[in-house]
Amino acid sequence: MTLSQPAAPRPSAWRSAAYLSAYAVSRIVPKQAGFVIADTASFCAHQLKHRERQGVCRNLAAVLGSTPDSQSVKAAARNVYRKFGRSCVELLYGTKHSAGPVLPDLEIQGMAMFDQALSEKRGVVLAAAHSGAWELGALALASRGYPITALAHPPAAGAAGLYERHRERAGLRALPASGGAFRCLSVLRSGGALGIVADRRFGAPGIRTEFFGRSTLLPQGAARLAVCAGSPVIGAALRLGAGTAGRPLLRFFGRLDPASAARADAVPALQQELAALLERMIVEAPEEWYCFEDLWGPITGSSSLAARPSTKALV
Secondary structure (H helix, E strand, O other): OEOOOOOOOOOOHHHHHHHHHHHHHHOOOOHHHHHHHHHHHHHHHHHHOHHHHHHHHHHHHHHHOOOOOOHHHHHHHHHHHHHHHHHHHHHHHHOOOOOOOOOOOOEEEOHHHHHHHHHOOOOEEEEEOOEOOHHHHHHHHHHOOOOEEEEEOOOOOOOHHHHHHHHHHHOOEEEEOOOEHHHHHHHHHOOOEEEEEOOOOOOOOOEEEEEOOEEEEEOOHHHHHHHHHOOOEEEEEEEOOOOHHHOOEEEEEEEEOOOOOOOOOHHHHHHHHHHHHHHHHHHHOHHHEOOOOOOOOOOOOOOOOOOOOOOOOOO
């Protein structure tokens, strides 16, 4: 059985060249110079990508309770681009050295919650939003010996080897987001943690959910997998500079336990609880929510759910 989501399109050649160039620069210039380059690139992206910027403003308006054309929302959108560029720099430089754990000065809040869930041997769905440094969060946990497997979309063409090298160094395993559902369930049933970014669909049918007070379609993979495997869902986010004395902070926000798969409403009920958990993560730092498409724009695709959850159409 496979995921019904079509395979994500391969990134373009220019994106591959941009990534490889950024990687090469990060190995030559100091980190502060990397921030200057990222700030310049982010400014250009904010100015040139008009349609994308409109989507960011509409998303932020829903979070901030304002209008897309308000000055506060426009200022927040500028910061989204700037902080995203800097987050990319942190990822490049954070994986530069292979000795020891990723982010050695990491501060963690709520680790007991995660440890307890893992000790139950039912697997854990580790749910994140495109908020903060979610890639570094997975690498940081894996490098500390935690059994983390992440669902990931294909990297930039030609850069797959670099991604794999970073993951291998940290001990992070990755599964393609368009891969088989059985492999995802296998991770959970073996007692591991499956990391899923749960706030944005990539072409697959979603599940209609109230999100920031408005109805939209969100990816249903995290909820369906948790229900099928009987695994708890734990929300987590990593924010750079948010900890004590500017240290990176990894925070576990809360735990959700799914209802029995025999219940027809098990998936939508858990999905709505997960949406509320994602809202908490995003509201804490709206300018670090890196969702560059309008979540409440025109929606296509089916939102229907079978009476009994299957393992199809997971993300």
